[in-house]
Amino acid sequence: MNRAIIFDLDGTLIDSAPDIHAAANAVLSGEDLPLVTFEQSRSFVGRGARIFVERMERAVTGRNTPTLTDHLHTRFLHFYERAHENTRIYPGVVEVLEGLRSDGYALGLCTNKPMGPTRAVLAHLGWERLFSVVIGGDSLPVAKPDPAPLMAVIEGLGLTLPQITYIGDSETDAATAERAGARFGLFTEGYRHTAPEDMYHQFRFDDYRHLPTHLKDPAA
Numbered sequence: 001m002n003r004a005i006i007f008d009l010d011g012t013l014i015d016s017a018p019d020i021h022a023a024a025n026a027v028l029s030g031e032d033l034p035l036v037t038f039e040q041s042r043s044f045v046g047r048g049a050r051i052f053v054e055r056m057e058r059a060v061t062g063r064n065t066p067t068l069t070d071h072l073h074t075r076f077l078h079f080y081e082r083a084h085e086n087t088r089i090y091p092g093v094v095e096v097l098e099g100l101r102s103d104g105y106a107l108g109l110c111t112n113k114p115m116g117p118t119r120a121v122l123a124h125l126g127w128e129r130l131f132s133v134v135i136g137g138d139s140l141p142v143a144k145p146d147p148a149p150l151m152a153v154i155e156g157l158g159l160t161l162p163q164i165t166y167i168g169d170s171e172t173d174a175a176t177a178e179r180a181g182a183r184f185g186l187f188t189e190g191y192r193h194t195a196p197e198d199m200y201h202q203f204r205f206d207d208y209r210h211l212p213t214h215l216k217d218p219a220a
């Protein structure tokens with residue numbers, strides 16, 4: 001049986017797309033650049049803040065200019081740290097996390113969101129002490145889909161690969177788990193672009209009430 005469950009954050013535990021969209025357009029309007037749609041903004045999420053900004057810049061200017069990317073990135077981080085007013089926890093998440101804790105699982109967080117905004121949103125949600133180990137997109141020199149951040153969470157928990165399951169919503173998370181050789185549960189209601197059946201996973205779910213059953217099934 002697993003000793004810990006490690007979660008992705010955006011699109012997995014929380015729907016932060018509205019706040020990320022607002023932060024993106026706050027940056028763009030401050031620079032007199034065209035705005036991005038909600039759908040565009042959501043499709044840029046998954047590979048961390050720098051790649052989000054590069055995708056956004058390319059969408060509105062047609063290219064990436066390193067000095068402008070640097071500037072937009074700095075401005076984005078400024079707004080991102082305050083962007084959680086419209087962030088919502090997915091239904092059933094709180095009950096499941098509490099249940100896992102009382103069943104003796106440790107909880108870890110492995111997100112590509114930078115640590116500043118991650119800490120800010122965890123504090124906003126009252127989740128500062130929920131996760132024993134938190135690794136963000138800028139915690140290490142490499143980010144997901146490199147498996148190093150996931151391995152760092154496992155190591156921080158004092159565990160080994162067979163003792164954990166990773167839960168995430170995106171192609172990035174699936175690739176991270178596959179490259180690490182980790183058991184992966186796909187939450188299908190987040191920000192993926194690919195059909196679930198075409199993504200690496202050992203089980204998938206669209207409702208958090210079904211997660212504990214999957215976790216208890218060693219064959220899943």
Ligand SMILES: O=C(O)COP(=O)(O)O
Binds near residue numbers: 114
């Ligand atoms: O910030 C991102 O790009 C994605 O964040 P996530 O890894 O929590 O989904």
Ligand SMILES: [Mg+2]
Binds near residue numbers: 009
């Ligand atoms: Mg995600």
